[in-house]
Amino acid sequence: MAISNGNCLHIMLFGTFNENKYFLGDYKDSFDLIGFNANIIAHASAGMAAFISSLQNKSYFIDPQTYGFQQPLKTIMRKKNDSWEIKSSIKKLAERYGSLIKQKAGKSRLRPTQLSSDVINEVCINVLDFEFDIIQSSLKDDKKEFLDYDYTSLRPQFLISPYFYIEPDDFDNEIDANIKFCNKSTSINKYGIPLFAEMIIHKDIISDDKFVDALIEKYKECSVDGFLLWIDEFSEINSRKPFLEKYISFLGKLNTFGKPIINLHGSFLSIILSGEISLLAGVGHGIEYGEYRPVVPVGGGVPLSKFYFPNFYERVDYHPDATDILLEKNWAKNKKTYLSKVCSCNMCKSIISNNVQKDFQQYGELKKSEKNQKMYPTSEAMDKSRRHYLNTKIIEYELCRNSTLEDILKEQKINKILSDDIISHSFDHMNRWLLILENFKRKS
Amino acid sequence: MPFQYETDLEKAATPFLDRILYKYDWQVPLYNRVIDLVGLDFDMNIIGVEFKLRNWRKALEQLQSNSNSLDYMYICIPKVNFIEKIKKEASYIGAGVLVYDYNLNTIIIEQKSRKRGSKWEPNIEYIKDYIKKGGKNGNK
Numbered sequence: 257m258a259i260s261n262g263n264c265l266h267i268m269l270f271g272t273f274n275e276n277k278y279f280l281g282d283y284k285d286s287f288d289l290i291g292f293n294a295n296i297i298a299h300a301s302a303g304m305a306a307f308i309s310s311l312q313n314k315s316y317f318i319d320p321q322t323y324g325f326q327q328p329l330k331t332i333m334r335k336k337n338d339s340w341e342i343k344s345s346i347k348k349l350a351e352r353y354g355s356l357i358k359q360k361a362g363k364s365r366l367r368p369t370q371l372s373s374d375v376i377n378e379v380c381i382n383v384l385d386f387e388f389d390i391i392q393s394s395l396k397d398d399k400k401e402f403l404d405y406d407y408t409s410l411r412p413q414f415l416i417s418p419y420f421y422i423e424p425d426d427f428d429n430e431i432d433a434n435i436k437f438c439n440k441s442t443s444i445n446k447y448g449i450p451l452f453a454e455m456i457i458h459k460d461i462i463s464d465d466k467f468v469d470a471l472i473e474k475y476k477e478c479s480v481d482g483f484l485l486w487i488d489e490f491s492e493i494n495s496r497k498p499f500l501e502k503y504i505s506f507l508g509k510l511n512t513f514g515k516p517i518i519n520l521h522g523s524f525l526s527i528i529l530s531g532e533i534s535l536l537a538g539v540g541h542g543i544e545y546g547e548y549r550p551v552v553p554v555g556g557g558v559p560l561s562k563f564y565f566p567n568f569y570e571r572v573d574y575h576p577d578a579t580d581i582l583l584e585k586n587w588a589k590n591k592k593t594y595l596s597k598v599c600s601c602n603m604c605k606s607i608i609s610n611n612v613q614k615d616f617q618q619y620g621e622l623k624k625s626e627k628n629q630k631m632y633p634t635s636e637a638m639d640k641s642r643r644h645y646l647n648t649k650i651i652e653y654e655l656c657r658n659s660t661l662e663d664i665l666k667e668q669k670i671n672k673i674l675s676d677d678i679i680s681h682s683f684d685h686m687n688r689w690l691l692i693l694e695n696f697k698r699k700s
Numbered sequence: 701m702p703f704q705y706e707t708d709l710e711k712a713a714t715p716f717l718d719r720i721l722y723k724y725d726w727q728v729p730l731y732n733r734v735i736d737l738v739g740l741d742f743d744m745n746i747i748g749v750e751f752k753l754r755n756w757r758k759a760l761e762q763l764q765s766n767s768n769s770l771d772y773m774y775i776c777i778p779k780v781n782f783i784e785k786i787k788k789e790a791s792y793i794g795a796g797v798l799v800y801d802y803n804l805n806t807i808i809i810e811q812k813s814r815k816r817g818s819k820w821e822p823n824i825e826y827i828k829d830y831i832k833k834g835g836k837n838g839n840k
Contacts, residue, residue, distance in 0.1 A: 558732055575731040576765050579820045583768055586818075617822040622731060631732055 257288065257315050257413060259450075259482060259516045264530045264657040265289055265538025266650070267518060270296070275543045276307060278646065279314075286650050289413060290316040291520065291540055294386065295324070298352060299345035301394035308391050308410060315413040318387045319484075319520075322379070322418040323456055323551070325350070325357055325366040331552055333362055352386045353418075354378040368420050368433035376433075380440040383418045388447050414450040416484060417441035421551055423458035423488075427467060431474045438478040450481035452518075456551060458488050462502050472509045482516040482537070491548040492523040493570050493685045500525070500692050507535040523547045524569035524652055525689050528664055531656035533696065539653075544571070544645040561620045561633040564645045566599050567671045568683045569652070571645070574620035579613075580680035588612040601647035603640055619644065661697055668693065702802070703778055706751050710736070712800055713751070713776055716807035721747065725831050730823065735766055738827055745771035745815070746827055749798065752777055756786055764793045769823035772813040774798050787811045 259265065268287040270279065279290065290311070297304050297318055308316060324332055324346060332346045342350075342362030350361035356375045360366050371379075391410045418437045420430040438453050445451045453475070461467040492500065507529065510517055516537035519526045523541075530536035541547045544564070561574035565581070572578050582588040587597045594612045595604065608615045621637040624630070633641070656664065668690050675683035703709045710726070717724060717739065724739025724747075737749040748770040750759035759775040767773060775790060776798040783799065787810060790797050796813030800806070 560732055575733075575823075576768055576820075579823075580768050583818045583820060613821045620731070624729075631729060 259413070259518075259537050261511065261516055261537045262531065262534030263288075263516075263537050264527065264653055265518070266653040267291055267520070267538045267540035269520065269540050269542045269546050271542045271546070272296075273300075273303075278543050278642065279307075280310060282643075283646055283650075284311070284314075286646070288315065288538065290314060292316060292318050294318050294321045295343075295345035295349050297390055298348040298386075301390055302396060305391045305394035305410070306396070309395055313409055317412045317414055317416065317452075318390070319454065320353075320383045320387060320416055320418055321349070322353070322357075322383065323421040325353075325361055326368075326420050327365070327552060329362065329365060349386075352382055354382045368426065368429040371433055371436070373436075376436050376440050377444075379418050380437060380444055384415050384441055384445060384447070384451075387412055387415045388449065411447075411449060414452045414481065415441070415445065415447065416452050416454050417480065419454045419456070421456045421458070421488070422461060422471070424460045424464070424467065427461070427470070431471060435474055435477055438475075438480050442479050452482040452484050453478060453480040454484040454486070456486045456488065459490055459499070462487055462490075462506050463499060468502075468506050468509060472512070475510075475513070480515065482518070483510060483513075484518050484520055485510075486520040486549070486551075489548060489550040490521070492525040492689075493547075495688075497688045497691060500688060504529070504535065504692065504696065511535060521546055521549045525685075525692075527652050527656045528661070528689075528693065531659070531664070532661045533700075541649065544642045558630050559633060561622065561637060561641065563619050563641065564648055566601070566648045566651070567597075568675050568686060570683060570685070572681050577681040578620070579616075581678055582612070582616065584678060584680055588616065599644065599648065601644055601651070603644040603647055607640065661693065665690070665693055665697065703753055703800075706736075706753055709751050709753060709776065709778060709800060712805075713749075713798070713807050716798075717749075723831050725834070728827065728830060730766055730769060730827070733762070733766060735762070735770075738770070738831060740828065740831055741772075744828075746824060747771065747813075748773045750775050757789070760790060760793060760795060763795050767793065767816060768818075768820040769827055771815055771819070772796065773816075774813055776800070776807065778802070783810060 265288040266286065267289045268279070269291045292304070333340045333342050346361060350358045355378065356370065357366060357379065388411065395410065419434050422430045422434065441451055461471065487503070507517065518538045518540065519536050520540040522539035526536060526539040530539050562571040563574050563578040564571045582598070585597065587593055591608055591610050591612060594608050607618050619637055619641050621634045622631040623634045625632050672686040672690050675686045717737070720741060721739035722742050724737055726737055728735045728738040735748050736751045739747045741747055748763060748766060750762045752759040752775060756775055756777050763773040763775065774796040778800045779802060787797050790811060794814035794816065796809065797811040799808050799810045801808050
């Protein structure tokens, strides 16, 4: 599979085992590339190998997640019987990555200044070996026999060099370590597979031209084959116009290397940037989440039912926002109105009849938990909502892959006007995106 | 003597609620939220009330977030000097204002709620069903 900017690749990030059905079922052929986190692979390598083999030649990559060992210890540990212990998946990963990481994991944070050239060498060898080999070597022999293709096709699409999270406080050391990782990985990459550099970046870096220029200058030294980008907690929906402009400016500078760039967590704006504009090769997201993501995970809380509004490219709370919008716009009047004004994806077509309110409710059904008496979305509602989301995302990628920027802008203008008079929920990003894209078009 | 807890205000409002509502229940769950009180009046309209001793703006926000499931909605607060300001802000979202008068020892309707037009019918059905079944506490 060719990866180059402008390809508008649909990248699906695998989250948990109960998402398997979306990768194997109806949506099997809808994604170009699947991203796995190394910890989930390390945790259940045989199961994941069987899963990946059943995807049949689907391209994938493994994020080595080396930044995890740099993060506050709490993020890689869990509390058990009043004492903290390292999560088993992280422990398995640390054992694969080499002596220093194994020694520090769960005891103290890994700092970029602690890396001697020997350690860098060892980490690079182990990380690349893990990414290249883990799926092939974990596939049980009985499964290999039944594969009607060469099992070497289970190799990842590309390898990713070890990396640190780059934030303003320790910028120089983190960048230096990343460059050393990249250079070493390039020199030892004998696998015949492209090597990508992953950049996880704090938002303050993107906002500051001095940091951006220094980063670009440093990465000039690397001869990697492409970049994976994850800007910490960067929501294209919630970010103000100046930050979005900085993001686009950063992509422009990174593009001077002539290498493909994948945004691991992006919304519709990034999908547009991966089309005719060609600032990105592709954009990733999870099954109904992951369009933006914080580096330090924020866990807990009761999950809310949400509904993705295709016209406005945003997931909104089912109650009251989604239902209020339908009432306000009178889009729940009848089936015809709903399908023409809200969504006509296969999921919506199958559940919406003439009692739109009652049928739409299937996206928002809740059930009281016996455990804590709180209300949770039912598994049926979650499944329907996810399928509606995936159907809509597939359409978004197809649109950006096959349309000119001018055509996309025309549609954006119509949707922006549609969103302008909605009281129940503010879709301000529609105006910001439009202004930015029009400005981009004018300049180019 | 001023109320110390919201439950004191709720208790003090009970005789008034008994008079105007056919059936009601406290702490009615709706999605991930809870409405302090939801009742049916004698015309089977759904009335929602949020009780607050201090943060009345929060009460208005809570009402607004559940407004598509109610015919009428009220905040209920102890008597304050700046009642006109509260009434004005409540009227923006169509909410009414109930005030507890310490001297008269009763609830006074300071401002009537406007009746909500379009509502989300599945929520209406759910609330009516919840209250008719006696809800959590089976009040009245």
